[in-house]
Amino acid sequence: MALFEARSIHKRFGARVVLENVNLSFEAGQVSGIMGPNGAGKTTCFHVLTGRYAPDRGEILLEGQSIGGLPPQRIARLGVARSFQVMNLFDDSTVLENILLALPDFRARRHKALTAAFADAALIDEAREVLDQVGLTGREWEPSVSLSYGDRRALEIGVALAARPRILFLDEPTSGLGTEATLNLARLIARLRQRYTIVVIEHDMRFLFRIADRIAVIHWGQVIAEGTPAALSTNKWVQRSALGELV
């Protein structure tokens, strides 16, 4: 059984059909990719899978448990974490606080209104471990807004990892990154794949083909091809897409 499945997902906004009969399956321990041209419905697909939008029809299953239509906070608590294409951090807070807020042990104390938030050294150590995973050791006390763009991307992934996810969704993680930062991100994902199940939306095909075990191609809100990078590289749709003809 796949760790995460989407079955016959439909989503429309008014008269515009954005997702039509989308079927996706993500196996535990793999890096799965979703690619497609701009406007294909990739990000909407992520929003539906992670609870921002409820699907109009279809089922979403996490380890066989239906999570379709649940609000994002419920889905997050079940172990689905995500990053965003547009940076989404707590910008007034330090790097460390961004991570702390996402830790399940911190969330468990959410109703405590008279105990000090940051007095628990164990929590801070756990947050530091997460920062170490994403290469931000030593940056704990910096305001998150002062980090470079690439480091903010890494922090966003750290915030998602802090939730101890069973599956991690990354929405266009290379967006806005230069060559060096993209390489760093690829190395980071290579390290993380040993511990997490990861799903990446990406329009940078070279990046995606480098990191993914399996890739689904979405166009006009439908999955038009699916397979390993090697299999997809001979797919005529993907070849045309690479040439920009599909857009």
Added chain:
Amino acid sequence: MLTLSDISPRSTAWVTPQMLVLALVMLSAPLWLGPVGLYQYLGIEIAIWMVYALGFNLLFGYTGLHSFGHGAYLGVGGYAFGLFQHHVGTSLVGGLAAAILASALAGMIVAAAVSHRRGIYFALLTIAFGQVFWFSAIKLHWLTGGEDGLLNIPRPALDLGVVQVTLSDNLSFYYFTVAVLGLCVVALWRIVNSPFGRILQAIRQNEMRASFIGYEVWRFKFAAFVLSAMFAGLAGGLFAMAQESAYPDVMSLHQSGLIVMMVLVGGGLVSFWGPVLGVVLYFVARDVLGALTETWLLWYGLMFVAMVMFRPEGLAGVLHRLRRRPPSAAQTRPVTSGGA
């Protein structure tokens, strides 16, 4: 632009140096208020409005929810205190408990409607509900006394078990309000530095991110609103004691706007102590400028405009910038014993 998270320390201390300074100033005020040309009752008003403003800032500054109808809960607290004294019995604790509970109930009703909203819709709804409470207070004459208000509200004595302290004179009542203020300051300080308080601040910064890391955002907004209304209700109960009456005027849009101005001018958006500074500035301006000119509110309004345009971080932000040194690692560690 500074933010609350820039200045606000992650304190583990129950009492901070700033609290001691406030205590020293407030406790010694009866000694110097007269000599500087002010009067005892002003101290009572300031202490009560500090409770109101600090509680309001939990919602406004910390959670980033802009309520423009908060006078409603101050008024509800005042009426609840008065009605308790008139119809249930003369009791300080009972009256203040009634004030807090009634404003909590009013806050819950409004919060249930507004906590799923944000931005302009949230603000407009708070105004609308505030107007409903204000209008009801005027029209429900049999309950509230209408525009005349509830009159002859007694100041019950403070029963400490072995001794009863009368609060009928302004000096003893002043010290009572300062004691209540002290408890509120400590409680709010703990709240804003607790996990709950930090989550409120996270919601202010990025509501969507907060929900995607597992927080039921609307529940926190609901809780912040109700808590804030409870502090307003407590202040309203004290205000009814101070005035020995309760009027609908404090529930008006104009009065609700005043607390926003006080908090903004004081620097509530950047500091826990901003509301305290804002209240002092307002009341001193009212009395000192008011003695000089009848148009004092015009000058206060112009000061507000200038502050928003040139120093939006308010008085607390200005003071913070003046004394800020290049940050060292030690200053930014989360676990400290001091405050800011």
